[in-house]
Amino acid sequence: MDASVEIAGVTFRNPVVVASSPLTRSYKHIAKCIRHGAGGAVTKTITYDPMQRVQPKPRMHVVNPKDALAGRFYSFYSVDLMSELEPLAWARELAEARREIGDQGVLVASIAGRTYEEWEKLASLMQEAGADMLELNLSCPHIEEGGLMGKAASYDAETVSNVVKAVKRSASIPVAGKLTPQGANPVLLARTMASSGIDALVSTARFQGLLIDVESGKPAFWPCFGGYGGPWQVPISVAWTAHIAMEKLGKPIVGSGGISTWRDAASFILAGASAVQVCTSAMAKGYGVITEIERGIESWLGSKGFGSVEEAVGLALKGVVALEKLERAKAYRVEVDEAKCTKCGVCEKTCPYGAVTLGEKISVDWDACDNCNLCASLCPADAMVLSKI
Numbered sequence: 001m002d003a004s005v006e007i008a009g010v011t012f013r014n015p016v017v018v019a020s021s022p023l024t025r026s027y028k029h030i031a032k033c034i035r036h037g038a039g040g041a042v043t044k045t046i047t048y049d050p051m052q053r054v055q056p057k058p059r060m061h062v063v064n065p066k067d068a069l070a071g072r073f074y075s076f077y078s079v080d081l082m083s084e085l086e087p088l089a090w091a092r093e094l095a096e097a098r099r100e101i102g103d104q105g106v107l108v109a110s111i112a113g114r115t116y117e118e119w120e121k122l123a124s125l126m127q128e129a130g131a132d133m134l135e136l137n138l139s140c141p142h143i144e145e146g147g148l149m150g151k152a153a154s155y156d157a158e159t160v161s162n163v164v165k166a167v168k169r170s171a172s173i174p175v176a177g178k179l180t181p182q183g184a185n186p187v188l189l190a191r192t193m194a195s196s197g198i199d200a201l202v203s204t205a206r207f208q209g210l211l212i213d214v215e216s217g218k219p220a221f222w223p224c225f226g227g228y229g230g231p232w233q234v235p236i237s238v239a240w241t242a243h244i245a246m247e248k249l250g251k252p253i254v255g256s257g258g259i260s261t262w263r264d265a266a267s268f269i270l271a272g273a274s275a276v277q278v279c280t281s282a283m284a285k286g287y288g289v290i291t292e293i294e295r296g297i298e299s300w301l302g303s304k305g306f307g308s309v310e311e312a313v314g315l316a317l318k319g320v321v322a323l324e325k326l327e328r329a330k331a332y333r334v335e336v337d338e339a340k341c342t343k344c345g346v347c348e349k350t351c352p353y354g355a356v357t358l359g360e361k362i363s364v365d366w367d368a369c370d371n372c373n374l375c376a377s378l379c380p381a382d383a384m385v386l387s388k389i
C-alpha cells in the first residue's frame with residue numbers, strides 16, 4: 001500500500017508526522033522518530049530567545065497516569081519551553097539528521113521569533129541548513145514575554161499575517177502555520193494565514209490549563225498556566241479541522257490534537273487532514289505509538305479499499321449537515337436486554353424525561369421517552385439500545 005502524501009509539494013512516505021516536542025529535540029531524537037516509522041518530524045521550536053533555552057523544573061505532569069497506560073483518557077499538563085539548542089546548533093543538527101535519515105523522512109523546522117527580523121533570519125537559516133519545510137509556532141499562547149512569539153502572535157490576526165508574510169519573503173521552502181485552539185478562532189486565523197501566503201495549516205495545538213491544589217489553595221506543580229491536552233481533545237481538533245476544510249482555502253491541513261490511535265488519525269483524515277501530527281501519546285507511552293498509528297492507518301486504508309491517503313481526505317464532510325437539518329421525528333423504541341441488565345438504576349436516575357422505571361425489570365414509557373439516547377449511551381452494561389421502529 002502506498003501511503004505517501006504530498007503536502008505543499010513535499011512528499012512524506014506516510015501521513016504520520018511527529019510534532020514539535022521533546023521527542024524531536026535533537027537529530028538523534030528525529031532519527032528515532034523516523035526509525036519508528038514516522039513520515040516526518042518537526043523539530044522542537046527553534047528560537048533566539050535565551051530565556052526559552054533553560055527548562056523549568058519540574059515541567060510535566062500526567063493527570064490520571066494509570067488511564068494513560070491503560071489506553072483511556074488522561075491529560076498531559078506541561079510548561080516545556082522551546083529548544084535548549086540555539087539556532088546555529090540546530091543548523092548542524094539538521095545536517096546530521098539528514099545524514100541519519102536520508103530520504104526516509106521529511107525534516108520540518110519549527111521556528112519562533114521575537115521580532116519580524118528574527119522570524120525571517122530563522123527561516124532562511126533553517127532553509128540553508130536543509131529543512132524541507134518550516135512550521136511557524138504561532139500556537140503557544142502560554143508565552144507571555146516573548147515579543148512576537150507566544151501570546152502576542154497567537155490570537156492577533158494582523159501579527160499572524162505579518163509573520164507569515166515576513167517568513168515567506170525570506171524562505172522559498174513551503175511554510176506551515178500552526179494554529180492554536182486556545183482563546184482564538186482557528187478558522188479566522190487559517191483564513192488569515194491562507195491569504196498571507198501560507199502553504200499548509202496545522203490544526204491544532206493544545207489548550208491552556210491551570211491546575212489548582214485545593215489543599216494549599218495554590219496553583220499545583222508550578223505557579224503559571226501550562227499547556228493542557230490529551231486524547232479527549234480529538235473531537236475538538238477534528239471539528240476545527242473540519243471547519244477549516246469546509247472553508248476550501250486550497251491549503252493542505254495537517255491534523256493534530258490528542259491523537260493516540262490510528263482511529264484518531266483516521267478521523268482527522270476523514271475530516272479533511274492530509275496528514276497528522278502526534279506528540280502527547282508518544283510522550284506518555286513511547287515512540288512505539290508512532291509505529292502503531294502508522295501501521296494502523298495503512299491497514300485501515302487497505303481494508304477500506306482506498307488506493308491512497310488522498311482518496312480518504314475529507315470524505316466524512318459529505319455527511320456533515322447543519323444542525324437545523326437533523327431528523328426530529330420520534331422513530332425509536334428503547335429495547336432492554338434483560339440478560340445484560342444489572343439493574344444498577346443509572347437509566348432511571350438520569351433519564352431527563354422520567355421515562356425509565358426500575359422494578360422487577362426495567363420498563364420504558366414510550367410516550368414519555370423522547371428518543372434522546374442518554375440511557376443507551378450511559379448504560380454500563382450496554383443493555384439498552386435504541387432500535388428504529
Ligand SMILES: Cc1cc2nc3c(=O)[nH]c(=O)nc-3n(C[C@H](O)[C@H](O)[C@H](O)COP(=O)(O)O)c2cc1C
Nearest residue numbers: 019020021045080137205206257258259278279280
Ligand atoms: C511536552 C510538550 C512540549 C511541546 N513543545 C512544543 C514546542 O516546542 N513547539 C510547538 O510548536 N509545540 C510544542 N508542543 C505541542 C505539540 O507539538 C502538539 O502541537 C500538541 O501537543 C498537540 O498534539 P498532541 O495532542 O499529539 O500532543 C509540545 C507539547 C508537549 C506535550
